[in-house]
Amino acid sequence: MDSDDELEEIRRRKMQELQRSAGDEQAVEEQRRRAEMEKARKQQILRQILTPEARERLSRVRLVKPELADNVENQLIQLAGMGRVNRMIGDEEVREILDKLTATKRESKIEWRGK
Secondary structure, eight states: OHHHHHHHHHHHHHHHHHHHHHHHHHHHHHHHHHHHHHHHHHHHHHHHHBOHHHHHHHHHHHHHOHHHHHHHHHHHHHHHHTTOOOSOBOHHHHHHHHHHHHHHHHOOOOOOOOO
């Protein structure tokens, strides 16, 4: 009888482990699904407020500096949510926004010291 109890205990533990791993997989899947929905929502808003050229510029910026592109997109979405964007934002305006955000990082002094 002792080996039957041990076998039952092993089965019970294995079942708990399988249930735990299935729960983790479901949580990961749910998180992935939410992220995809959020991304789709952001893209829909950006299509409404940006011209195709402006969206293309942001996608090119994303290749080099993803955090900068995210920052600009989030700011534009926030402004649109507040009702402060009442027309399409063009490529030139996106360039100006990018220039303003990167201007402080580009200011650096370089000193040449002679021999």
